[in-house]
Amino acid sequence: MNAPAYNFAYLDEQTKRMIRRAILKAVAIPGYQVPFASREMPMPYGWGTGGVQVTAAILGPDDVLKVIDQGSDDTTNAISIRKFFAKTAGVATTTATTEATVIQTRHRIPEAPLHAGQVLVYQVPIPEPLRFLEPRETETRRMHALAEYGLMHVKLYEDIARFGHIATSYAYPVKVNARYVMDPSPTPKFDNPKMGNCPALQLFGAGREKRIYAIPPHTTVVSLDFEDHPFTPYRFDAPCALCGAGDAYLDEIVTDDNGSRMFVCSDTDYCESRQAAGHRGSESAAPHKERAHA
Amino acid sequence: MSVMIEMTGAEKTFTMHLQGGVRLPVVRGVTFQVKAGECVVLSGPSGAGKSSILKMIFGNYRCDGGRIGIRHEGAMIDLANAEPRDILSVRRATIGYVSQFLRAIPRVPTIDVVAEPLIVTGTSRADARQRAGHLLRRLNIPERLWTLPPSTFSGGEQQRVNIARGFISDHPVLLLDEPTASLDAANREVVVDLIDEKKCAGVAIVAIVHDDEIRRWIADRVVDVTAFAAAA
Amino acid sequence: MPDVQRETQCDQPLLVAEGLSKSYGRLAACRDVSFTLYPGEVLAIVGESGSGKTTLLQMLSAQLASSAGHVSYRMRDGVLRDLNSLGEAERRFLFRTDWGYVRQDPAQGLRMAFSAGANVGERLMAVGWSHYGRIRDAASSWLERVEIDTARIDDAPRTYSGGMRQRLQIARNLVTEPRLVFMDEPTGGLDVSVQARLLDLMRNLVSELGLAAIVVTHDLAVARLLSHRVMVMKGGEVIETGLTDQVLDDPHEPYTQLLVSSILPP
Numbered sequence: 051m052n053a054p055a056y057n058f059a060y061l062d063e064q065t066k067r068m069i070r071r072a073i074l075k076a077v078a079i080p081g082y083q084v085p086f087a088s089r090e091m092p093m094p095y096g097w098g099t100g101g102v103q104v105t106a107a108i109l110g111p112d113d114v115l116k117v118i119d120q121g122s123d124d125t126t127n128a129i130s131i132r133k134f135f136a137k138t139a140g141v142a143t144t145t146a147t148t149e150a151t152v153i154q155t156r157h158r159i160p161e162a163p164l165h166a167g168q169v170l171v172y173q174v175p176i177p178e179p180l181r182f183l184e185p186r187e188t189e190t191r192r193m194h195a196l197a198e199y200g201l202m203h204v205k206l207y208e209d210i211a212r213f214g215h216i217a218t219s220y221a222y223p224v225k226v227n228a229r230y231v232m233d234p235s236p237t238p239k240f241d242n243p244k245m246g247n248c249p250a251l252q253l254f255g256a257g258r259e260k261r262i263y264a265i266p267p268h269t270t271v272v273s274l275d276f277e278d279h280p281f282t283p284y285r286f287d288a289p290c291a292l293c294g295a296g297d298a299y300l301d302e303i304v305t306d307d308n309g310s311r312m313f314v315c316s317d318t319d320y321c322e323s324r325q326a327a328g329h330r331g332s333e334s335a336a337p338h339k340e341r342a343h344a
Numbered sequence: 345m346s347v348m349i350e351m352t353g354a355e356k357t358f359t360m361h362l363q364g365g366v367r368l369p370v371v372r373g374v375t376f377q378v379k380a381g382e383c384v385v386l387s388g389p390s391g392a393g394k395s396s397i398l399k400m401i402f403g404n405y406r407c408d409g410g411r412i413g414i415r416h417e418g419a420m421i422d423l424a425n426a427e428p429r430d431i432l433s434v435r436r437a438t439i440g441y442v443s444q445f446l447r448a449i450p451r452v453p454t455i456d457v458v459a460e461p462l463i464v465t466g467t468s469r470a471d472a473r474q475r476a477g478h479l480l481r482r483l484n485i486p487e488r489l490w491t492l493p494p495s496t497f498s499g500g501e502q503q504r505v506n507i508a509r510g511f512i513s514d515h516p517v518l519l520l521d522e523p524t525a526s527l528d529a530a531n532r533e534v535v536v537d538l539i540d541e542k543k544c545a546g547v548a549i550v551a552i553v554h555d556d557e558i559r560r561w562i563a564d565r566v567v568d569v570t571a572f573a574a575a576a
Numbered sequence: 577m578p579d580v581q582r583e584t585q586c587d588q589p590l591l592v593a594e595g596l597s598k599s600y601g602r603l604a605a606c607r608d609v610s611f612t613l614y615p616g617e618v619l620a621i622v623g624e625s626g627s628g629k630t631t632l633l634q635m636l637s638a639q640l641a642s643s644a645g646h647v648s649y650r651m652r653d654g655v656l657r658d659l660n661s662l663g664e665a666e667r668r669f670l671f672r673t674d675w676g677y678v679r680q681d682p683a684q685g686l687r688m689a690f691s692a693g694a695n696v697g698e699r700l701m702a703v704g705w706s707h708y709g710r711i712r713d714a715a716s717s718w719l720e721r722v723e724i725d726t727a728r729i730d731d732a733p734r735t736y737s738g739g740m741r742q743r744l745q746i747a748r749n750l751v752t753e754p755r756l757v758f759m760d761e762p763t764g765g766l767d768v769s770v771q772a773r774l775l776d777l778m779r780n781l782v783s784e785l786g787l788a789a790i791v792v793t794h795d796l797a798v799a800r801l802l803s804h805r806v807m808v809m810k811g812g813e814v815i816e817t818g819l820t821d822q823v824l825d826d827p828h829e830p831y832t833q834l835l836v837s838s839i840l841p842p
Contacts (some may be wrong), residue, residue: 200698200702201698201702201704208691211729277706362837406818406822406828429617432819
């Protein structure tokens with residue numbers, strides 16, 4: 051039950067209206083950062099306030115919400131945010147990607163392919179892809195307006211000159227709808243290909259920086275590169291130790307004091323679903339554990 | 345033979361503002377002509393304005409009045425009232441100038457100093473250098489000096505480099521200010537030969553020479569500039 | 577040698593300034609400046625601090641709006657356009673491709689934290705070059721042309737000497753083969769021998785590439801070495817103008833005579 055003091059999903063209706071207007075504008079101009087009047091939220095900046103505000107603005111009573119943090123449903127922050135919405139909106143929550151209608155994520159895209167009707171809400175720290183190259187906001191706004199992205203390529207050139215390859219491994223800049231260069235949030239570059247031509251709607255919220263941007267379904271998203279140094283998705287050396295998945299992003303888990311470690315899927319739901327379906331990896335315990343429901 | 349230079353009533357006065365506005369009139373009413381293939385020598389005592397007249401023809405000094413007509417690309421152009429870019433065009437294609445003292449851009453090797461006038465009009469660097477070398481050899485500048493900038497050369501050597509630079513191209517007008525001043529007898533002969541060749545090629549020459557013998561060799565006409573003296 | 581081509585292009589003015597003025601309230605920083613610049617011509621604007629020469633340069637390069645007057649530039653398609661009629665995108669594009677702007681302090685005109693190769697390659701990337709190898713080759717060949725050791729292509733200009741930084745700035749500007757280069761005291765603050773080397777380089781590049789240039793300087797020696805024409809400015813006005821050797825050998829105006837007499841003879 052809602053505590054009587056809260057409006058549905060915490061924000062007042064006028065605020066939600068303002069955020070929805072910003073979202074509509076963002077959807078109309080894929081990849082363009084729309085300023086919005088970011089509100090004070092009951093968590094500090096840097097803890098996902100942008101994502102929370104976007105989710106709050108689009109949530110309806112029939113929605114099913116999933117919240118992940120670095121791919122996991124059970125980190126402290128994922129649990130906090132899920133409880134927040136359970137309390138203030140009373141919506142159903144889930145850990146299963148395929149069952150969710152709204153998925154709020156910090157720094158990962160789920161492995162299970164998304165489908166039409168789903169919304170993926172990203173938490174974004176620094177929305178401006180050029181920020182560390184050009185500190186002046188006045189100048190970066192001009193560059194976006196005039197599509198002057200030479201500086202972005204300078205950064206990539208510099209990587210190749212220094213490391214022999216483009217060294218950016220997360221927050222890898224992309225060009226959306228062949229027009230705006232966008233920061234996909236600190237998702238690993240492994241996830242970049244999932245953003246292109248995705249059937250789901252992707253919304254990005256930056257609370258501290260007060261920007262919202264969007265990628266409508268089935269939009270072209272191209273990772274920036276050079277002709278002779280094309281973007282290559284990252285490949286892991288070995289499959290997940292628990293479920294044997296060869297196509298998932300893996301986290302490194304240290305298992306003892308002697309330097310032993312194992313690599314397991316970062317997307318916990320994906321890993322558990324595969325294990326439930328009978329897949330095994332090299333480190334699986336013989337019987338698998340029942341999935342705990344949220 | 346066509347008239348290449350036609351000066352009419354040209355005059356020049358210096359106003360020295362730093363010395364209280366003192367006026368130094370140099371020349372007035374300068375009027376004479378030079379035809380193609382002719383060599384006119386300007387005569388007169390030191391300070392009479394001979395060099396100034398040459399500099400006015402070259403456009404180095406500005407003219408306060410009158411007309412300086414030059415035949416450039418088939419038509420007469422008045423240099424006294426010409427646009428700066430037209431004067432540059434005239435210098436590039438029509439008038440060559442051998443000043444009294446070599447003024448070269450520093451740090452440029454001698455061979456390139458001499459080749460420059462050809463290069464700016466389109467000759468390849470290799471060909472220009474070859475012709476430059478030929479001329480330098482005639483003027484007895486040894487090959488070992490060609491890669492050095494002329495600033496360290498003796499006065500006579502510098503003057504010969506200056507002459508080579510002035511004579512290398514095919515300008516139809518040539519202005520010579522004391523071309524043989526610091527030269528020994530052998531080199532003076534070379535210069536006289538060069539002047540002769542230019543005359544035969546139809547070049548109009550205005551020269552200042554103090555040496556009577558040289559004057560006899562090269563002058564078709566002598567113009568006494570004291571006739572153009574401006575009242576002090 | 578494409579001299580015939582040059583002749584036909586040379587007929588048309590490249591930059592035309594008419595009645596350019598800039599005032600700040602009652603202070604007239606620059607008054608009624610007019611001139612025409614042709615392709616391949618180098619114009620020096622000479623004057624002491626406060627003469628208005630930098631203000632003029634900023635107006636000519638569309639970085640500062642004039643209070644009165646026009647500047648027109650002949651674009652690559654041959655059409656003479658008033659700079660005010662250009663959209664901001666066009667103006668910025670022009671600034672990055674057909675024009676160069678060399679600043680007195682190279683640190684202002686370079687990205688100090690990026691490698692020399694990135695600095696030189698930036699303009700190419702801005703106009704769409706997308707092949708790393710080719711960008712690097714172009715950058716390398718330009719470093720050679722400005723006499724910077726190509727082994728230093730991956731070093732940041734922070735590690736360069738002042739003279740090297742200035743040469744890098746020149747390479748960065750010339751890589752898109754601009755037809756007009758603006759230079760603001762390009763040799764200011766450099767040691768004399770370094771200045772000399774830089775001037776030689778600039779002279780050779782200007783003549784090799786057939787560049788037009790407008791060089792602001794207080795140093796008459798720089799004007800004599802680099803320019804065909806010179807404009808002397810004092811108190812915001814052009815007090816004398818003409819061929820460089822004319823103005824320096826036969827100065828008419830009192831201020832020009834003062835300037836010329838102030839330099840030490842060689």
